Amino acid sequence: MSIKQIKIRADDITIGMFVSCLDRPWSQTPFPIQGLLVKSPKEITALRHYCDHVFIDVTKGASPIGAPVSEGYISQAGQGKKIISSLVKAQAGIAEKSDVTPIEVRHNVYTEVVPLSSEVEHAEKALLQLRGQFTLAAKQIAKGRDFDYQQLKDAVADMVNSVVRCPDAFTWLLRLRLKDQQTHDHSMRAALWAVQFARFIGMPKGDMSVLCLGTLLKDIGKVKLPNGLLRKKRRTPEEAAEYQKFVEYGVEMLRASKSVEPRVISVVRYHCERFDGSGFPEGILGGKIPLLARIAGIATTYDAISNPLESEEPVAPSRAVSLLYNMRDKKFQDDLVVQFIQSIGLYPTGTLVELTTGDVGVVVEQHAQSRLTPKVAVFNQKKAKASGEYILLDLKDEEQSRRELVKSGIAKASSVSKLAIARDLEISGYDVDIPAVSSIFMKNTSRILDTTLSGSQDGESGPTVKSGLLSGLRDRFRL
Structure with a gap:
């Protein structure tokens, strides 16, 4: 059966629909991979939060109002509603045979997280x-x-x-x-x-x-x-x-x-x-x-x-x-x-990533409730070895991150529609010594934090670039 996609508003998503495409890259949402069978109100809420419209595959899930229904579904009062129980059996037959109990998830049990x-x-x-x-x-x-x-x-x-x-x-x-x-x-x-x-x-x-x-x-x-x-x-x-x-x-x-x-x-x-x-x-x-x-x-x-x-x-x-x-x-x-x-998360700590500006960096710390917007150490590959030009961005604060990049001479940061991670990268394709960068970062985090809170040594409000990787990191990392 060929794929048949229908564009609908995010507000019209219902349980049983198979979302095959979004109005933005999947990497900019909490969903781990392309293609989602909607099984819960929580997933609907998340889709509506991130998207204005989506595309659904009516051969894999429920059809919207007024659209044809595929095999495995029946019309209910002409509205094309899905018999959810049959889909669950088809999608999770193994689980049904084995009497698997859904995992108990208790979020916010360990809420006190130290830096x-x-x-x-x-x-x-x-x-x-x-x-x-x-x-x-x-x-x-x-x-x-x-x-x-x-x-x-x-x-x-x-x-x-x-x-x-x-x-x-x-x-x-x-x-x-x-x-x-x-x-x-x-x-x-x-x-x-x-x-x-x-x-x-x-x-x-x-x-x-x-x-x-x-x-x-x-x-x-x-x-x-x-x-x-x-x-x-x-x-x-x-x-x-x-x-x-x-x-x-x-x-x-x-x-x-x-x-x-x-x-x-x-x-x-x-x-x-x-x-x-x-x-x-x-x-x-x-x-x-x-x-x-x-x-x-x-x-x-x-x-x-x-x-x-x-x-x-x-x-x-x-x-x-x-x-x-x-x-x-x-x-x-x-x-x-x-x-x-x-x-x-999609970008575990230590992942090499590319931002929407085209800049490359390393994920250094995550936010438990916002894993798509971690803290990222961004660097200029041409200058990093010589001058130590690294800057730590907290992507959770998009506007502040934009300002930091613009201050550092990355003009494109002010023109991209959204400052975010565009994709992760395989380390083998880049000349980046991540262990050297991250180990220096960890060893000097406390010192960097103290320097940042007390201000730069010369009294300037913005970061200054000193020669050498270590001094550059001390000045350019912002927590």
Whole structure:
């Protein structure tokens, strides 16, 4: 059946319609990917907030008043209203078979967020402690020895508390310090994504710690596999079956320790199972997979997409989000995927982005309630290395950001209709030393903040450019 699009006013959107196109780029809205089946009044409110009109595909969803209705719909008093229950069955048949309970989301549970500048030092200590304890535990488990599980739990608790206070701090540190592709680094990144998601939906801290521990330990059984098998990119069916045994090995090793809680082992046991039954080792599906294991599976997959072993550089975040979004109702539960994407945002901390002015920058901090308008460090690629011309914009305050760019000589900032992120970029295509920029930023954030609050040293109200990257950053970053 061919696509048939109809343009309607945003005020006329109803539940059951499939929105195929907006009157603005999808990247300027909270929706993670092109194409949206409207399922709730909340989605209608968001569409009306961001759009004046939209295009709907009547072959995939409900038709507007007076328009023809497609197969699967019936006319009700000639108005073309959809039988919503039939669409839900068609779109979520797997969930229906598995009796999956929608995830409970409690927003605004963790409302007190400290600034990045205040949390970086605490996060760095927590990261070093966690990495040390995890590395030690992994070595001891691999040798069949007892390990200090309580110390690992304490390190995880420090990480959870740091993420609750300021998710961006840990994200920065992991992006900068754990750049190699070793298994334990992947596990730490996946644990971070899982905990960030758990924080976003208001999960109790105790459950967060279980989730974090399970995600950290999920690959521990790989120590029993040959290195050649682990590193091989393409495995034969026989090799794949042998590889998949790492889950069973991990469960056995953790059970032998006699100190790891059953709920943690459950995450390890089921994190490779998939919503449609295509996972391993048992091939169970839907609601039979424990919730924490479902979350660990999503976090693990997202990190694998963002940091693929097959490539020297990760894909852009929006591409990773798009790939993950396409797995909903297949590999993963629909609402879990949507909420996970909302929790990390389209532009996670450390993402290289291009503004509507054409300028390139790095996302340095996010606003929990406004993830499309983060703080961005914008720089001039031709001058940055020589003069350190960087400026921090808070895109949530669009007009102030415009003024800052104009002051810096970017005249186009005054003429674009909307100052915003136009797209994210793959780092490999740009000569930008993000670790150098961001590490200097984090190390000097407190000093920069003090300088900004007290005014510049020479008494001028505007930023001045000094020679050298460090002095340039001290003057040009605005918090």
